[in-house]
Amino acid sequence: MTIRNHPRRIDTNTRFNMPGEAITARPTGQLRLYFEGGDANTTPASLSAVEQIDNALWVAGDESTTIERLTSNDYANYKDHVSLDLTRSFDLPGKEQEEIDLEGIAWDKENERLWLVGSHSLRRKKPRPDDSDADAFKALSKISRQDNRYLLGYLDFTRSDRRGDARALAAHPPSGHALPFDKGDNALIKTLRTSKTYAPFLDLPSKDNGLDIEGMAVANDRVFLGLRGPVLRGWATILQITLDLRTNGELELRPTDRKDRDYVRHVLDLDGLGIRDLCAYGNDLLILAGPTMVLDGPMRVFRWRDALGHEQGNCVDGRQLEMLLDLPYGDRVDHPEGITLFEQNGAAPLLLVVYDSASGGQMREGEYFKADLFAYPQ
Template sequence: MRPRGLVALLVFCSLSHATHAGQCARAPLKLLAEDVSDEQAELSGVVLLDGGRKLIAVSNEGLGPDGRAYMAQVFEGDPKDGYTHSHNERIYEPDGCKEADFEALAQDDDTLFVIGSHSQNRKKQNKNETRAENFRRLSADGIDEDCKSRDKLRKFRLTDGEKVETLQKTSLRDLVDHHPVLKRFATLPNKENGIDIEGLAVFDGALFVGFRGPVLRENYVPVLRLPTDLDRIEPDGESDGALFVNLGGRGIRDLAPGPLEEKALYILAGPNGDEKQNFAIYRWDGRDQLGGNGHEPDIRQPLCEIDLTDEDKRTKHKPEGLAYLDRTPSALRFVLVHDGEVELKAEIITIRE
């Protein structure tokens, strides 16, 4: 397979809370790779290790060039000159279907977390099928059978030999199915406001799990705050509650903690389904935005907005993974990666303070 050059996104975000968010400007950061399958090109999560000298990415399909499930892609280099693909690491075995649908990656020192969408999927309409078949696809029969491969939450480490050491593994399926808010959406397809996990971050000593869907009435989006010790997660959901953020009707596409002194969690937000919304980046302090007891919720404007280009729409590129990079005298910098089709052209984006 011929070499494929992938591009990640550098995002420079203003920290001011203007009435109208500014647009992010764009510039490339190269990710070079050979023998990358189309599935691996659909990047959906990213972290930076070793002071930015190593970039780890996951893809939401997760099949390597030999058809085996890998998920963790290791790149080496730096943000200035770009990154070159080093190797892939397997972090799971398929269970029920090949598609793990891993959507997010998080870092806690030398420990990594990866999570699947925990979603249901409806088969798309097909103009070459009969009307009866397309009607069936709109019915309950058109929802794919449960895929246990999607219901994964893994805690792992890359060892000195660059091999994966699995530390803990669990599923949030039981928690979702028993949760007083989330359980109503557990059997709905992910593009029809059903459960769809796409954000993950370690922040304030906890594991934050962000949902692309459901988006609830008045635009609230749930975030679970869970222990980083996966064995302590309560399967009945009674002790885990939920936080809520308001992203103007958008869902969470990723979460990225800022530097410790800022005590900020950055949210990459985008459309939940096929809504014609742009993507945006928000700064959040990790506190619940749900109002009550006489207090109105503190809803912030996005720091910057990301409009998809005509080329993006044609090739179905969209922002999927966000990682904090550093601060300059005039900007806060992030790495943002996209997924897309075949020749993934991840873009670049910028806003200054």
């Protein structure tokens, strides 16, 4: 396979000035998200994932141990906020209130399962603006491992009413099933440690091009994990795994045809960007891509056609990829972090986008937060 072709760009007057020259897409509409409680302004300011299920939006922030549900009667205003404490559904190994760094959620409609994944990443300490030179260097030298970040599993709603009112759902949270945790580890990390390709990145912090899971999609019994890092000479990675439920309620990786690993890997030419989220669309995958490092840069949506039909690893180039949208982003604020299909009343689905580091333009403090809707080529 020739791997030098770039993703082909959809040539439409509404999104591109010249063939191959992108301009930023503009939202076609917005949703209002009304949060309540003590985290009403902190969690939605750092949203990392979103999923529409019937008349509800499920969203996750990357600095908590909760997942949030909002419901709507008009597909425009989302209220009746309930915050599910994941420590009641999973036996998390970290310290009390230690963040999960939840980065991906995906709905398995057939089995009534809401899949969740933490970043699985290490963290380098950030210097404070008023630090001395010595203190800044000291901070940058500290790398920490937070055990809760290794969550990979699902909430099982087959015996829990996800449509119930906020008080009832909070009182009776669904059961959770996950890969077993070790100290700063799980079965996925263990199998990646045997890889000559990925093992060198497991002990690097996420913002240093280390391992960082930020996207998730499910199809039948397969789970697709999109990596923000590492990006390998400009190529991003999607890991494809299958998880089976054991009799003790824990999950385990199903072996693949390859004896040396329990995952299938796909590498994609996304113009040097890492993966920030995934979304299944029929047999395709929509991919939100952005910079791996801490910087403002292109935020793009790609479509990988027939992605869910592959059983073997692929090098995916421009013949299978389309660059659909360039999304707007701000100066150190308003970074697109989560995408999902938004459907209402039988109309063509739109792309719903939520943001991390939300600015005043996305926040209406004391009232609501905004989420943007975009049209895109079908």
